[in-house]
Amino acid sequence: MQESAAIAISKSNIAALAFLFWDMLINLSDEIEYMWRARNTWVKWAYLYIRHFPIFGIASMVILNTGVGIAGRFTPRQCIGWLVVQGCILLSVVLLVDAILILRIYVLFARNRALLVTLVIAFVIEASSTIICSALAVPRMTLGSKCLILKAPRVYTGNWLASMGMQTILFILTCYRFYTSVDRRLGTRSILHILIRDGIWAYAFIFVAALTNVLLLRLQQSVISGICFPWAIVAFSFAGSHLQLNVVKELVHPSIPSNILTSTEMELGTIGNANAPL
Template sequence: MPSLVSMLAVSYSEVASVALLTWDIIITLSEEVELIWEKRWTPAKFMYLIARYMPWAFQIALLPLNIDGSTGIRFSFMACQRWMTVQAIVLQFIVTAVDVILIMRVYALYNRNLALLGVLSALFLAEVSALGYILAVITPELKFNHDCFVTASPPLFVAYWIVSLVFETVLFVLTLLKFAHAVRQGWGRRPVMRDFVSDGTWAYTLLFVTMLVNALLYKFVRSPLAGICFTWLLSVLSFAGSRLILNPRRRGTVRLSLRTRSPLSIPLSPLSPLTPLTPSIWVAPCSPGSPSSAGSPGGLSPSSPGGASPLKARDGRSAVFEGSAVYTESEDCGVAF
């Protein structure tokens, strides 16, 4: 009886998780169509689709198996192992997609610093290799009941969550360091930077807490309740990964719309003699066919609300950051990404 109660609790938790994620997808669908689907394919868009929809599709696939607390099917030991392997692979794909989104944000925040990108890429490959190795080792050692609910995991499984948390903590610390530098330079309190750090903070907190709870459950619980938060981790990864791209794009669209309707006619002076380089989602209005006006006397300068001087791409075009990708202003004043 206690085992059945535990399986029912896991099933109810899973239904609640997928219901909440479905609701979140529905309420953001119109923005997603405008800001994601109507744009051309980029790495950020590809990562968005993986992070957003793979957790949802996976949870939908789980529902028929254990929605009533029992699959109704008696799995063999080998069948359970294969099913756990599939879950491990899907989880790794999702975690990797979210990590790539976080890396792209830090890369853009540091003005596309190639040296930093090289270091982060090396750390990322080390993380993925470690996570893959851990999953390959622990999956055959997972213990489950006749309904294929995980009831216990080997001690090494804790390392999976620790490795993920360490890597995401490194990215979060880099974000905070850049924010502290921006505050000292005088542009850290602008809306663009403040929103960027705010998104990174709540996303990191959600991921950290959810992974930590899963680590503790799999470490200390010896019943089907060990996996009660697994689907919630999938939902959090979907929510955080998608919002880290969607939120800045939505804000950028609103700010650009306001800027286009109410262009500034008086040039603004910078806060300091040196123009700070910082990611920006502002693009000065310009007419089709004219050269880019970003950074021109009539455009936004570092002292304007939320504004910042655009970066310069290698081809000389003005680069702006929006979401989790670096964009460049094309010659006809459109935004290529």
């Protein structure tokens, strides 16, 4: 049973890696033009991290969990360490995506400091909850061969719920800004339209990936409960990178005349890109 589960998880890891690598390749020309040549800001480097680091992270999972059987020779303590590494890969991507989304919300709401403080507090709560839940849960997990999770304590779902809650807050704020702004009448390609369009599918992708992991951990409680873990990394990497790239592409080569771009839209363009309209 554990051998067949290990094979299924390995296939899931390979599929996740192939999806991210394929998406990176087909968007590489846009990435070079709009992101690699952008000015050096933390947002640019955050984008590059979100886009490329998960590929190496999932590749390491493939190497350790495929037929070579490296994880099968791990001691229980080494398995715990490997779970911590996987958790850190996901957490780093999640927090960077959230930080960029918070920055976008801050600009969209005309640099409202009260809102920024509130979101930063929510961000800290999310990060703290995830770290605490993981720290409490990982040592209490029941592990099988090849570091497969046989049973996870209930507290482990807290890190997923924290992320789902934060994403929901950011999505609601984006929708609110869209439906209360006159900019939504500028046309189907205004920046706010792009934000809400991408925000809907990105939120759905991330939410479904997180919810699937929660349900597998709580309801399945079997050796395949971690089969969708790499897809949570994929969801944040794919959504976070495309949300940023699509906005920058529109601002560098707008489909609406630059003279009717709002100050908010132009300000968004200066974040992480040296070629955005000023």
